[in-house]
Amino acid sequence: MKAVTWQGKRDVRVEDVPDPTIEQDTDVIIEVTSSGLCGSDLHLYEVLGPFMNAGDVLGHEPMGNVVATGAAVTDVAAGDRVVIPFQIACGSCWMCDRGLQTQCETTQMRKTGMGAPLFGYSNLYGAVPGAQAEFLRVPHGDYGPIKIESDLSDDHFIYLSDVLPTAFQALEYANVQEGDTLLVIGLGPIGDMAARLAQHRGIRVIGTDLVAARLARSQARGVEVLDVTEVDVGETVRELTGGRGADGVIDAVGLEAHGAGAAKAAQTLVGFLPDFIARRALMNASVDRMGAIYLAIDAVRRGGTISLSGLYAGTSDPMPLQTMFDKQVQLRMGQANVKHWVDQILPLAHETGDPLGLADFATHRVPLAEAPEAYRTFQGKTDETVKVLFKPGL
Numbered sequence: 001m002k003a004v005t006w007q008g009k010r011d012v013r014v015e016d017v018p019d020p021t022i023e024q025d026t027d028v029i030i031e032v033t034s035s036g037l038c039g040s041d042l043h044l045y046e047v048l049g050p051f052m053n054a055g056d057v058l059g060h061e062p063m064g065n066v067v068a069t070g071a072a073v074t075d076v077a078a079g080d081r082v083v084i085p086f087q088i089a090c091g092s093c094w095m096c097d098r099g100l101q102t103q104c105e106t107t108q109m110r111k112t113g114m115g116a117p118l119f120g121y122s123n124l125y126g127a128v129p130g131a132q133a134e135f136l137r138v139p140h141g142d143y144g145p146i147k148i149e150s151d152l153s154d155d156h157f158i159y160l161s162d163v164l165p166t167a168f169q170a171l172e173y174a175n176v177q178e179g180d181t182l183l184v185i186g187l188g189p190i191g192d193m194a195a196r197l198a199q200h201r202g203i204r205v206i207g208t209d210l211v212a213a214r215l216a217r218s219q220a221r222g223v224e225v226l227d228v229t230e231v232d233v234g235e236t237v238r239e240l241t242g243g244r245g246a247d248g249v250i251d252a253v254g255l256e257a258h259g260a261g262a263a264k265a266a267q268t269l270v271g272f273l274p275d276f277i278a279r280r281a282l283m284n285a286s287v288d289r290m291g292a293i294y295l296a297i298d299a300v301r302r303g304g305t306i307s308l309s310g311l312y313a314g315t316s317d318p319m320p321l322q323t324m325f326d327k328q329v330q331l332r333m334g335q336a337n338v339k340h341w342v343d344q345i346l347p348l349a350h351e352t353g354d355p356l357g358l359a360d361f362a363t364h365r366v367p368l369a370e371a372p373e374a375y376r377t378f379q380g381k382t383d384e385t386v387k388v389l390f391k392p393g394l
């Protein structure tokens, strides 16, 4: 089959790889009909390269049709249309029972000290073959797949695999209610979707980014937008909130925040070090870009909540702990527990009128063969690229 493979820093290629087969009783194989390109893939494209192997299949946002099931799979059968959560969890352990599927105790990556494995997400997360491919093997397919019974197009449901639960969890963690003000930092797919979900709940949303097309896209939906390169965002948010600051702040930027010059140089350097040194540098040294998180700490009101959905790695620069303590900030973070939120999100996907604008959320729909170009434009934020969906059938 054809699959999008990682070959090196900023080098992805579409290659022929062996078709997946059933290996365990609990496996499911799907034929992929849509597969998202995520901001998290950009970390692999660039700074997390030292944890990748040449030839690894990328992608973790799939939807498609079941073509084969292991003997222990009873909830889905060949022909069913399904969305697959980006993490692999068992559904029956202590953590899964508590809605913490990303910490699943059956599948947890104890060897690398990380949580549940993720599709197409490096040696840190199990080196599981990813979903930007024609077919996908789904381990723990007796629990993961979300069955879709609807005539609506894939675009209405594909985001259940990652974007929607991530944005939903970010919003839940931000602890904002109707009438509150939420600041969303980063208006990529995750920030944009979090803003849409918040507006749907009657929350006032201020959004910030540095890409004009992304600011315009959110502004068109009623978000008050601030260009982080033009204004002091913390100061402006206080002016807009009677001097107080935002009740909740979502950091939807993560590792590759712009605006920290020295850290940028260090990170670029890490990208070119031999793997074993680079791995250590990334995990132990202060090469993170903390621009977005510092902004969150500045812009949140005293006693407010910061919700981190952007992905950070390494032990990180010291945080302004004194300020965080003095402002009595609540901080919550983590990968999204997809199945914990799905039942609350599904009705929104089915709702008439498409309140979240799911049908035209994607800006680009392309065949797998165009992956190298799609990674380039998504990383460069050119061609007004916000969300790319691969359609292997095209």
Ligand SMILES: NC(=O)c1ccc[n+]([C@@H]2O[C@H](COP(=O)([O-])OP(=O)(O)OC[C@H]3O[C@@H](n4cnc5c(N)ncnc54)[C@H](O)[C@@H]3O)[C@@H](O)[C@H]2O)c1
Pocket: 038, 039, 040, 041, 042, 043, 162, 163, 166, 185, 186, 187, 188, 189, 190, 191, 208, 209, 210, 211, 214, 228, 252, 253, 254, 255, 256, 257, 258, 259, 291, 292, 308, 309, 310, 311, 312, 334, 335, 336
């Ligand atoms: N927690 C989870 O489960 C989960 C799931 C999916 C994605 N993520 C993470 O969420 C983050 C966002 O993902 P995405 O798909 O939207 O990616 P993205 O890279 O398209 O979006 C990030 C946005 O932040 C903007 N930005 C960069 N620096 C900024 C700054 N200093 N101030 C304001 N804006 C800034 C960029 O211009 C970009 O628009 C990534 O770190 C990704 O890894 C986490």
Ligand SMILES: [Zn+2]
Pocket: 038, 039, 040, 041, 060, 061, 086, 162, 163
């Ligand atoms: Zn993702």
Ligand SMILES: [Zn+2]
Pocket: 089, 090, 091, 092, 093, 094, 095, 096, 101, 104, 105, 106, 107
């Ligand atoms: Zn589990």
